[in-house]
Amino acid sequence: MSAVAPTVSAPSAPRQSGSWATVAAQMFGADFLKLRRKRGILIWALVLAFAPLVIYFVVSVIQHSSNPVKHGPAGGAKNFAEGLPVLALFFGPLAAILIGVEAGTGDASAGVFRDLVVTGRSRLALFASRVPAALALCCLVIGGAYALLVIGTFVFASNLPTPDAAVVLNSLGFALVATGALCVVAVGLAALTTSKPGAIIALIAWQVVASPIIAHISSLGSARELLLSQSLAHFSPVHVEGGHGATVVLSEGTALLALVAWLAVFLALGAWRTRTMDA
């Protein structure tokens, strides 16, 4: 160990702590760095977001080329409407859950949470910086997959009509909101449970298995409006049907309220746990 010494200033010496925005930006950058360098999670998120669309287009192109009469072109507005829920409501959320859970538990599972706590920075700030970082990575992954969907829609459209610019933009917003919401819920749940496998299994089981089943139990009536999957599907700019989405008819306000409630509850639980747990 050589003798390059950081200087010790007097205890009462004024210290620059930077503006709130600067600190927040740096903490966001740090959390984003942690996530993007988590190669295993990133690869799985990319696979989950891209692979279903690639397979969808490849299979459709092969079918169309082998029997053009029976199978139409792989692109166009109709295939776009089928591909969008696959990305926004099924496989995209799986990618978002992986990213969100990693953001929520990464520090604790690496054992560095306590080292961040001993900096004196508030635990709420430590929790809060994870959310935009997870959202940023989620948006990049889903945005990339969405670009693939749009490219495939236009390249393989042949003589079919294509979605107009408004639908393309609205659908992008929908995909980002639908997956981003799951990502935020995952951050909160993971911080609450501090268990990566537990949070992943619970969220996937709820969103992919339990929610569609519950949505089809008509005897539950309006209670089904509280399902996150239903409120998210409500915002789709293209018609969503079948097991992936809108089984329950919701009003705009109810859908928005349900979505906000899910986000608020899980963010609050994650923040509470981060603030109170032994580090």
Next chain:
Amino acid sequence: MSSPVDASTATPAVSEQVDSGLAIETTGLTKRFGARTALDGIDLRVPRGSAFGFLGPNGAGKTTIIRTLLGLTGANAGTMKILGRPVPLERGQALRRVGAIVEEPRFHPNLSGRENLRLVAAVRGPETRARIEPALARVGLSDRAENKVKSYSMGMRQRLGVARCLLADPLLLILDEPTNGLDPGGIQEFREMIRAMVEQEGRTVFISSHLLDEVEKTCDAAAIVDRGKVIVQGPIAELAQGGGVRNELILSVDDVELALTTLGASELVGDARRSDEGLRVELVGDPQTASEVNATLVRAGVGVMRLEPVRHSLEQRFLEVTSRLDAKPATETAKEVKT
């Protein structure tokens, strides 16, 4: 989680009045895990600008007090001050100039050493980033800073942990078993670094350890803790001597009876008795009177083959204090040498 210390009643709210010259000050600090009391009314005073050892056997409560001080877990009762600021009331301000390694240093293994420091620098504030390179240089990791931490040895992780502490430009370093995993050369370098921090830079270093030799060689003062209680605390030399200054000699002589008679008549000697090593002589005055004792014996016709000052070791004292606890309740042995 246990309820935190009631800061509003436990500590003064005005920071200006609490800069007492102590880096760490606790009063009656108590921490319970269910029915088990991990910290039992700890009163600890760590002077600024010193290396302070916190000694105790495994499970004595060393790490618990560090975790409590740093706000990693809450206390059930008592008051705490770090660098004169009450915690948890002013925890954020108190910890701005504190660097700490709690248990083993942990990092994101898939990031490089430099990136791991960047993460902490981002949390500490913009001014911290400029300290990354000096800190890496100081611990000798500049050349390996771009390597992923998962390729680091335990010793390198310890060094990186110290570098992470230095990002705070710390007035107080709290190090929990810091020499774990270091080879002998690394331990020596570490010891020198700690002494330089204290002597040249005026920092306070609080070292928790069960390695007596380590604390004795590195620290100016220490506290011995066992079963959640501070048993003794004070300067190392005083601790080793059991609270009072005892200057003792071991003598080998050719005529033991004549020597005992001569020493018994000398005003320089408080006590003289046979021991396994020869004669054990307790001096009344300072250690320099040993030469006069020697001259007295020689004048009386006693041949002195060996005259050696007794070196009281902290280990001796540590074993004495902690083993005594096995026989008596801790409260009976609690004794403060110096606060």
